[in-house]
Amino acid sequence: MDVNMVAQFISRAVLQGTPLLYGATGEIITEKSGNLNLGIPGIMYIGAISGVIGGFFYQNSGSEVVPFLAVLIPLLCCLLGSLLTSLLYCFLTITLKANQNVTGLAITTFGVGFGNFFGGSLIKILKSDVPYLSLVKIAKAFKTTFDFGSDMGVFGKIFLSYGFMVYLAIIIAVISGFVLKRTKIGLHLRAVGENPATADAAGISVNTYKYLATCIGGMIAGLGGLFYIMDYSNGIWSNNGFGDRGWLAIAIVIFSIWKPGLSIVSSYLFGALYILFNYINVPMAYLPLIQMLPYVVTIIVLIGTSVRKKRENQPPQSLGLTYFREER
Amino acid sequence: MNALELKNVTKKFGKVVANKNVNLTVKSGEILAVLGENGSGKTTLMNMIAGIYYPDEGEIFVNGNPVTIASPKDAFDLHIGMIHQHFKLVDIFTATENIVLGIKDKKRFNLKDAEKKVIEISSKYGFEIDPKKKIYEMSVSEKQTVEIVKVLYRGADILILDEPTAVLTPQETEKLFKVLKKMRDDGKSIIIITHKMHEVLSVSDRVTILRRGEYIDTVATAETNEAELTEMMVGKRVSLNIDRSEPKNPVDRLVVNHLNLKNSENVKILDDVSFTAKSGEILGIAGIAGSGQKELLESIAGLHTSAQGEITYIDPQNKEINLMEKTPVQIRELGVRLSFVPEDRLGMGLVGNMDIIDNMMLRSYKKGKSMFLDRQPPKKLAKSIIDELEVVTPSATTPVRRLSGGNVQKVLVGREIASSPTVLMAAYPVRGLDINSSYTIYNLLNEQKENGVAVIFVGEDLDVLLELCDRILVISSGTVSGIVDGRTATKEGVGLLMTKVKGAKENEE
Amino acid sequence: MKNKSKRTHEPLFHISKRTDVSLKTGIIIRIVAIILALIVCGIVTKIFTGDNPISIYKTIFDGAFGKGRTLVTIHEIAILLCVSLAVTPAFRMKFWNIGAEGQVLIGCLSTAMCMFYLGGKIPDGLLMLIMAIFAIVSGIIWGIIPAFFKAQWGTNETLFTLMMNYVAIQLIEYFLKIADKSGSNVVGPDLLTHGWFPTLFGTNYLLNILIVAVLTVVLYIYLKYSKHGYEISVVGESENTARYIGINVKKVIIRTMALSGAICGLAGLLLVGGASHSIDSNLADGRGFTAIMVSWLAKFNPFTMILTTLLIVFLERGADEVSSKFGLNSDFAQILTGIILFFIIGCEFFINYKINFNHKKRAQVKEEK
Numbered sequence A: 001m002d003v004n005m006v007a008q009f010i011s012r013a014v015l016q017g018t019p020l021l022y023g024a025t026g027e028i029i030t031e032k033s034g035n036l037n038l039g040i041p042g043i044m045y046i047g048a049i050s051g052v053i054g055g056f057f058y059q060n061s062g063s064e065v066v067p068f069l070a071v072l073i074p075l076l077c078c079l080l081g082s083l084l085t086s087l088l089y090c091f092l093t094i095t096l097k098a099n100q101n102v103t104g105l106a107i108t109t110f111g112v113g114f115g116n117f118f119g120g121s122l123i124k125i126l127k128s129d130v131p132y133l134s135l136v137k138i139a140k141a142f143k144t145t146f147d148f149g150s151d152m153g154v155f156g157k158i159f160l161s162y163g164f165m166v167y168l169a170i171i172i173a174v175i176s177g178f179v180l181k182r183t184k185i186g187l188h189l190r191a192v193g194e195n196p197a198t199a200d201a202a203g204i205s206v207n208t209y210k211y212l213a214t215c216i217g218g219m220i221a222g223l224g225g226l227f228y229i230m231d232y233s234n235g236i237w238s239n240n241g242f243g244d245r246g247w248l249a250i251a252i253v254i255f256s257i258w259k260p261g262l263s264i265v266s267s268y269l270f271g272a273l274y275i276l277f278n279y280i281n282v283p284m285a286y287l288p289l290i291q292m293l294p295y296v297v298t299i300i301v302l303i304g305t306s307v308r309k310k311r312e313n314q315p316p317q318s319l320g321l322t323y324f325r326e327e328r
Numbered sequence B: 001m002n003a004l005e006l007k008n009v010t011k012k013f014g015k016v017v018a019n020k021n022v023n024l025t026v027k028s029g030e031i032l033a034v035l036g037e038n039g040s041g042k043t044t045l046m047n048m049i050a051g052i053y054y055p056d057e058g059e060i061f062v063n064g065n066p067v068t069i070a071s072p073k074d075a076f077d078l079h080i081g082m083i084h085q086h087f088k089l090v091d092i093f094t095a096t097e098n099i100v101l102g103i104k105d106k107k108r109f110n111l112k113d114a115e116k117k118v119i120e121i122s123s124k125y126g127f128e129i130d131p132k133k134k135i136y137e138m139s140v141s142e143k144q145t146v147e148i149v150k151v152l153y154r155g156a157d158i159l160i161l162d163e164p165t166a167v168l169t170p171q172e173t174e175k176l177f178k179v180l181k182k183m184r185d186d187g188k189s190i191i192i193i194t195h196k197m198h199e200v201l202s203v204s205d206r207v208t209i210l211r212r213g214e215y216i217d218t219v220a221t222a223e224t225n226e227a228e229l230t231e232m233m234v235g236k237r238v239s240l241n242i243d244r245s246e247p248k249n250p251v252d253r254l255v256v257n258h259l260n261l262k263n264s265e266n267v268k269i270l271d272d273v274s275f276t277a278k279s280g281e282i283l284g285i286a287g288i289a290g291s292g293q294k295e296l297l298e299s300i301a302g303l304h305t306s307a308q309g310e311i312t313y314i315d316p317q318n319k320e321i322n323l324m325e326k327t328p329v330q331i332r333e334l335g336v337r338l339s340f341v342p343e344d345r346l347g348m349g350l351v352g353n354m355d356i357i358d359n360m361m362l363r364s365y366k367k368g369k370s371m372f373l374d375r376q377p378p379k380k381l382a383k384s385i386i387d388e389l390e391v392v393t394p395s396a397t398t399p400v401r402r403l404s405g406g407n408v409q410k411v412l413v414g415r416e417i418a419s420s421p422t423v424l425m426a427a428y429p430v431r432g433l434d435i436n437s438s439y440t441i442y443n444l445l446n447e448q449k450e451n452g453v454a455v456i457f458v459g460e461d462l463d464v465l466l467e468l469c470d471r472i473l474v475i476s477s478g479t480v481s482g483i484v485d486g487r488t489a490t491k492e493g494v495g496l497l498m499t500k501v502k503g504a505k506e507n508e509e
Numbered sequence C: 001m002k003n004k005s006k007r008t009h010e011p012l013f014h015i016s017k018r019t020d021v022s023l024k025t026g027i028i029i030r031i032v033a034i035i036l037a038l039i040v041c042g043i044v045t046k047i048f049t050g051d052n053p054i055s056i057y058k059t060i061f062d063g064a065f066g067k068g069r070t071l072v073t074i075h076e077i078a079i080l081l082c083v084s085l086a087v088t089p090a091f092r093m094k095f096w097n098i099g100a101e102g103q104v105l106i107g108c109l110s111t112a113m114c115m116f117y118l119g120g121k122i123p124d125g126l127l128m129l130i131m132a133i134f135a136i137v138s139g140i141i142w143g144i145i146p147a148f149f150k151a152q153w154g155t156n157e158t159l160f161t162l163m164m165n166y167v168a169i170q171l172i173e174y175f176l177k178i179a180d181k182s183g184s185n186v187v188g189p190d191l192l193t194h195g196w197f198p199t200l201f202g203t204n205y206l207l208n209i210l211i212v213a214v215l216t217v218v219l220y221i222y223l224k225y226s227k228h229g230y231e232i233s234v235v236g237e238s239e240n241t242a243r244y245i246g247i248n249v250k251k252v253i254i255r256t257m258a259l260s261g262a263i264c265g266l267a268g269l270l271l272v273g274g275a276s277h278s279i280d281s282n283l284a285d286g287r288g289f290t291a292i293m294v295s296w297l298a299k300f301n302p303f304t305m306i307l308t309t310l311l312i313v314f315l316e317r318g319a320d321e322v323s324s325k326f327g328l329n330s331d332f333a334q335i336l337t338g339i340i341l342f343f344i345i346g347c348e349f350f351i352n353y354k355i356n357f358n359h360k361k362r363a364q365v366k367e368e369k
Helices: A003-032 A040-059 A067-095 A100-126 A136-142 A147-159 A164-182 A184-194 A196-201 A206-232 A245-255 A260-278 A284-308 B042-049 B072-077 B095-100 B111-125 B140-153 B170-185 B197-203 B226-234 B293-300 B328-333 B345-349 B356-360 B376-388 B405-418 B435-450 B462-468 B491-508 C023-049 C053-065 C070-092 C100-118 C124-153 C157-179 C206-225 C227-237 C239-244 C249-276 C287-297 C302-325 C332-352 C359-368
Strands: B002-013 B016-027 B031-035 B057-062 B065-067 B080-083 B158-162 B189-194 B206-211 B214-220 B252-262 B268-278 B282-286 B308-314 B320-322 B338-341 B423-427 B454-458 B471-476 B479-485 C013-017 C353-357
Touching: A003 A040, A003 A147, A003 A164, A003 A184, A003 A206, A003 A245, A003 A260, A040 A067, A040 A100, A040 A136, A040 A206, A040 A245, A067 A100, A067 A136, A067 A206, A067 C332, A100 C287, A100 C332, A136 A206, A164 A184, A164 A206, A164 A260, A184 A196, A184 A206, A184 B095, A196 A206, A206 A245, A245 A260, A245 A284, A245 C157, A260 A284, A284 C124, A284 C157, B002 B042, B002 B189, B016 B031, B016 B042, B016 B189, B031 B042, B031 B170, B031 B197, B031 B226, B042 B080, B042 B158, B042 B189, B072 B080, B080 B140, B095 B111, B095 B140, B111 B140, B111 B170, B140 B158, B140 B170, B170 B189, B170 B197, B189 B197, B197 B226, B206 B226, B214 B226, B252 B293, B252 B454, B268 B282, B268 B293, B268 B454, B268 B479, B282 B435, B282 B462, B282 B491, B293 B338, B293 B423, B293 B454, B338 B345, B338 B405, B345 B405, B345 C239, B356 B376, B356 B405, B376 B405, B405 B423, B405 B435, B423 B435, B435 B454, B435 B462, B462 B491, B471 B491, B479 B491, C023 C053, C023 C302, C023 C332, C053 C070, C053 C302, C070 C100, C070 C206, C070 C227, C070 C249, C070 C287, C070 C302, C100 C124, C100 C157, C100 C249, C100 C287, C124 C157, C124 C249, C206 C227, C206 C249, C206 C302, C227 C239, C227 C249, C239 C249, C287 C302, C287 C332, C302 C332, C332 C353
Parallel strands: B016 B214, B031 B189, B031 B206, B080 B158, B158 B189, B282 B454, B282 B471, B338 B423, B423 B454
Antiparallel strands: B002 B016, B002 B057, B057 B065, B206 B214, B252 B268, B252 B308, B308 B320, B471 B479, C013 C353
């Protein structure tokens, strides 16, 4: 493999890894509050389709497509869609104290259905005259890269060849890591996920933190869905195209032992595994086995952390449990 | 002015009334002891002041102003801090992280500054604390120190301590009391919950007495005495009048030799414990809560496979059976009729969500070769226990969780003695029970003794131990500090033994 | 009076747990929730189709029980019920197995592999026996791997079983690539020619339906009247109690997950051998996840589960019909299912908790004013 191939491989791995990074960062923040949100895959679908719907209206509004608005409108729609879905999850699991696993799975059922339904039927419902759901103009705005990047050879290819959302994902992950580890808010959030009764007794509003973490986490995850459509897929929606990336994001959370910093590396690693088959000489038949690797590795990490029992590497202690103060 | 005042506070859990029309006042710069037996509603009351529970009725005043304490945050805002009996600490955080948890100030988040302040507070009151140590690496008394510093750190003026000495050694208790007095002299108000009389007398200025959820009275400590307080606490003068017959030809039934046990953190829980339980007598086990009583019984029952030493059962035919490294099932299969009433009734001895009949089966469900359950015998057993022990329940198919404490215990003890045991172990069998239920249990234990059963009774009330037991084994920090005759021993003597060993050993070294 | 205004906020209500809800009240609350959900579903459908509500419900009903559709619907119920039954023993033990999807798929895979490699080489009867053995054993293996680690080291079973799903999916993809060199995503009836379950009385799927019916009864009896079932309940309620009476908790966890896995494997067998005669990585179609909700909604009672599966399948099939009638995407069904689930999940709150309004206090405050 020559240098250019390597550069291309890395840049494609980064593109593959970015949706996963959004999902993983979002889920880490959520899980740190003790909410095991299995609705993340659904929320990523909803984030994606909300952005698509916003972009679709804008692109077909007849007015000139201004890059700034072309980014802003889908972005806001995506955040709104993911926020509303996360709120639903919060309302059910926090306010109504429903089982998190069941609620999360219901959200995913709903979200994937919601995404595919509108993805497949939006044109029909709006009785629009466009033939298929394509947001090329919008996608172009999302994919704007640094001008000088292309002049910088391999370096430019590896580091500067992406749309802004790739960098945004890294920034969000780094900020999340900093907030969790170094700030009061992070300390409180971790306390809520570890031991809500203790946090409560310390005067921390457990429900507020759970709501906020889950909603912010959900919105970040939603951006992963948006990135996939607008950047990775060039603005073209295909049903189930997003695939099982939402679950892969949850795998990365485990793989990164709940640390956003690590999740950057693991996301790109998983992204690389996803496309590895294109670059190595194996028969197509082995492709699924390679795609299986991330999950197998995650399982091994999961087993490893539980066998070693290092306290700092365990899942948040109250993960998946509902908190009720007057439990007795 | 009263720092804190409660008027006619009532709290119910479902049909259970935990507190009924309770009044309480604390002045600034005083230590108020809240005295009551286990289950008298002390903790519930304090939880309402700390915002954990919300009262159903009544009013709370702080510095003369009526307040609503709907959450722990409200309590903090009113400068009320509580040190819970079960520590509220995040295990994987450091001491400092736990201490600053939940503080809302405008200052920049800086753990270094916080650490300095922690050390400042500790040295002011004479605590020893490593601000960077993780909680899961700490001993119990270190954790308690963190809890107290935490409350002081946020400038609490009213401190509530829920049975703070239950887990401490005498020296640690002494230290704690010194600190409390320093704080009082600082002008703080301190409420200390306890059921230990000598602590009340040594540390408090006034005492409020609760009995079965109701407010009885508040008296100045200097103007009262142990007898008077006890009378208020239990309702009448403690002349227990528990029957005690002479043991009939006692023979060795259970011999424990050099029993050792470490917990998962590799701390010694039982340290070279040896004793013999004889048929036809009641062997009492006395000690400060958490000295290893629970683990001792569990080891005998086969629940701690890591225990080391010898446990030998001698059956009525004089055959010796080794019980070491046997599971409860294996012990039963060896024909050893060993019954065990554990401390945690609904969490261990019974299944709260199952009905009485299904709970009867817990011990016996495996009987027979069929893969299906036979619910007829447990049904009969349930009926007979309900009748004979006068269990108050709507029916035998009521989940035991819905029964009152006394009735739950009757169901549990009833089941355990139904298998006509030769050894009966009971851990705190009257904890939280009313007087009548307690006597029912004493009588049941006595009955068993007269039937020739070797009864092992872990108790916390020395008066009961001294009136009920033939011999009393005193355990202190996992070691046997003495075995005394129940008829001649004095309360002071046993009390001394309960706190003895550690100090003695230190002197030797 | 002045003091009053200094009060910090007074909570309007506070929530307490309740244990005394009668069976009747519980059922009424759930029925109300379902009715509300159906109304919302109707409104949503109206928005997207413009059809009038009555006709929408008629379409939904036709979709589920219209001409020639009833049998398929009942079969769908049977399969979903089978998977729901599978996850139930583990859930009663509070073991959060969300890997039913993978356990079913691995059962499908084993079945298909037997059909593919042995079909035509041995008598069909023997083939079916071997299919059954392989399907069930592979399901057991998929179930006990996470159970073993949970029992031994407390490894988080939710995350573990979730990951196992995708391992199973990729294994199927691998098989598809090997079995069908053309690169299609399905290995169909043309390649899996042997080992088809016989039709009973000339009716397709009847064997599958009967097997699941028997299984429902058997599992109910197992959970309620067998010693194993009793042990499962004790472990689920309190591990301490289980220890106290000498139940080997690890053994029960592994044994129960083996059972869960076995039934999942059986579901895979029914899907491939008794219905589709084909395999693809989407064959389980999310049933492994839906089953979790079905089982939970039915409070882990096998007979109640018949009703909850009926409700879910009824909606899915109905929504399918709605979407095809109006040329909409078939994922419409999932939206409706989601709505129904949200309502039922939400209504549990009103069964388990009581909201106490502080009427008295507010009245008091008013008086003082």
